[in-house]
Amino acid sequence: MNLILLFPEDFVEPHRARLAGRRLAHVRDTHRAAIGDALTVGLLAGPIGTGIVTRLDEDVLEMEVTLIQPPPPKLPLTLVLALPRPKVLNRVLASATSLGVRQIHLINAWKVEKSYWKSPRMAEENLMHQRLLGLEQAKDTVLPELHLHRLFRPFVEDQLPGITQGTLALVGHPGAVEPCPRQTEGPVTLAVGPEGGWIASELESLTAVGFRPVDLGPRILRTETAVAALVGRLF
């Protein structure tokens, strides 16, 4: 937790916020904060700044908050991810958020097991929690948008053309002739397949709406590793 996220409801006065629960426990036990300490804080979807601890006991921490800086800029990147295994999903959401991805679409694909959609980790609360962890990690305050699409074809045909408009649309595909470009200038939409890859008809649907298949090298990487490596390469 490199930044403590504050929510409007934490404010008991315009510049005074009160923490309880997970954030209080973390500040007390991991940061070992004391009265007078200055903590890095940020208002969800707002500026970042400093909180000076003015009260600290078992149940509550209060701080005087000064918010002055904008959060770090987002990457001009929209991720279209075949829904990963539940165990991987949490890490992908937190790490993509920490990297500054602007928008995430989790979609179905032939090689996505149906059970993944029914995992408890797909609960709205968890999808939010993982993204909040990513913000706290990266000192950011702006959640990436997250959208779920249970049906591949309607999403690709009806919605994806609008999403990719004005962006470089790339789909990772082992064995593609073109290697993934580097250091692109403008916005990018990047589609990353399931562990077993896209099937031929999925790849056709994606190229039909303008995606260029790009090769990511001879190594098959886990989704969260692949996303981070691609972000490093593209931006």
Next chain:
Amino acid sequence: MNLILLFPEDFVEPHRARLAGRRLAHVRDTHRAAIGDALTVGLLAGPIGTGIVTRLDEDVLEMEVTLIQPPPPKLPLTLVLALPRPKVLNRVLASATSLGVRQIHLINAWKVEKSYWKSPRMAEENLMHQRLLGLEQAKDTVLPELHLHRLFRPFVEDQLPGITQGTLALVGHPGAVEPCPRQTEGPVTLAVGPEGGWIASELESLTAVGFRPVDLGPRILRTETAVAALVGRLF
């Protein structure tokens, strides 16, 4: 497990290997392999190829093995990592291995908690297991070398100059004037600090032996995310 790693002791005849334990369970339950199926296999530190399943029951799987291709090339990258938290360590080892890092040095730093060195995850067996998982993920067979250094200064002063010789030596440091370079040509030694960063004297020791401090952007990333993003950027 995109590649099944074989060890010399698996071979009951020159081209016949026998699996048991974790690999058997995985091939049976996840790959749902049947007799006649062709599996991607590789010999530890050797070539990769195909194994045709010739026998499969509760306790044992046998395959006819043909090994023909070299494993994917390694990156010319040596990582010098301040020992991360045990929970993070496993993921860093597996993902750095999957990315093709050639050599990993885990070192001490002021902000590395002493308890990390005593974690059960530091057992030789686990350090090997995580790297094997990375090889299986990336269809590689060659383990990255792994070295542990409990003392920062002797390692940096006595050993690091030899390690960095002929390489571009970079140390990640938030706020450094120079941004991390892109698409380098030759070999790189990359030092990544602990979660709280390097202290001033550590940074001085590293620059004294030729490391250039480079900034990695305004976002603080978890070690495994940072390493993957840096690999994408550098190579």
